[in-house]
Amino acid sequence: MGKSIESLEEFYRHKLTNVSEGLRKDNDQFNIFSIEENSINGISSPAYIRRNFYKIMLFKGKNIFHYGDKSIPIEGDTLLFFDPKTPYTYDPVEPGSKGWFCVFKQEFFHTSLRINLSDLPLFSIIDHPLFKLKPGEAKEIQSIFEKIIKTIDKDYIYKYELIKSYVSELIYLAMQLHPSEEVFHHPDASSRITAVFSELLERQFPIESKTQRFELRSPKVIADQLSIHVNSLNRAVKNATGLTTTEHIFEKLTAEAKALLKHTNWNIAEISYVLGFEDQAHFNKFFKKQTNISPSIFRQV
Structure with missing residues (x-):
């Protein structure tokens, strides 16, 4: 990563x-x-x-x-x-x-x-x-x-x-001076924050080894990396793209899951681990909700 x-x-x-x-x-x-x-x-x-x-x-x-x-x-x-x-x-x-x-x-x-x-x-x-x-x-x-x-x-x-x-x-x-208090919301603030969010998300892919893991997988974790409130991150991403922060993360997560299922010989438990899921059952549930098909059947198609 x-x-x-x-x-x-x-x-x-x-x-x-x-x-x-x-x-x-x-x-x-x-x-x-x-x-x-x-x-x-x-x-x-x-x-x-x-x-x-x-x-x-x-x-x-x-x-x-x-x-x-x-x-x-x-x-x-x-x-x-x-x-x-x-x-x-x-x-x-x-x-x-x-x-x-x-x-x-x-x-x-x-x-x-x-x-x-x-x-x-x-x-x-x-x-x-x-x-x-x-x-x-x-x-x-x-x-x-x-x-x-x-x-x-x-x-x-x-x-x-x-x-x-x-x-x-x-x-x-x-420390003897008085800090400037003039602060404003720059018109490009949403675009700037969204660009950094996208960069942090993209940097984690592709996953190329079983020791690599998708860790920045929630809006809160990414907001903490940027030292901003999660509400500020969510608002900026929504304003700039029309999609929620979670929708972007799930979209990238699903795409990587499909790539790993199709182009590696890793078993599904190993794939669920590198994608940051607690166990295979959680991964199966997520994948089926996003694609209407189970990981095992997707791999066979």
Whole structure:
């Protein structure tokens, strides 16, 4: 089954072209990038999935950021926080947008912070962790990012300890600010959520071995993967396709069942297992309800 969470290593390998070789060799838990350089290099907006790392961004420009099932417009200097629990993306970066973002794992701070990053309100979808900065605040935040950039290029044995102190300063400064409360439902939100739902569903197929199993087989489980409420998922899929989330799952499940019955020599108990059913009886009941024929008879036709 394909992954629904992007790792920091995959982020480096597939999304970015300007990762320093020095970082790959001596530290795989932290790096910092220029938004302007990524835009020039044609780096696209991130896929709407979860990551296994944290991100702090200073964005200078106008854009719309999407957290879970919410969309938040920004303009000017904005400080943003992203966490591993919530899928996110943003619209394509407009020409002239500038700023920086750093990425790191919780492990990067294990010996420094006395608290878990996941406990901070900054890394919580509930608090919409976007901060519109006043000129003085923007200048102070920018200076910290510039210190990180200057430090990461140094050949200094304690440079990552120094960087940790700068990132900690970003975090604690932000906790004194008031997050932006301007949230709206983007007209393409249903299409975006539906696209991710479809991708998660499709990634699980085809089933090619008896050790593989169809696990994301309910709207609730998929909604949990996207860190959105199941009602939001169901509403988005219904609005975008006219079919319910369950109807899409059952349609894909039935198609895969037919393929396995016709094109493998697995017995029906094995097929019911890989498709995620508790036992063969449940699979038989499901298949007959969907096709008006039992799995054994379908296989013989």
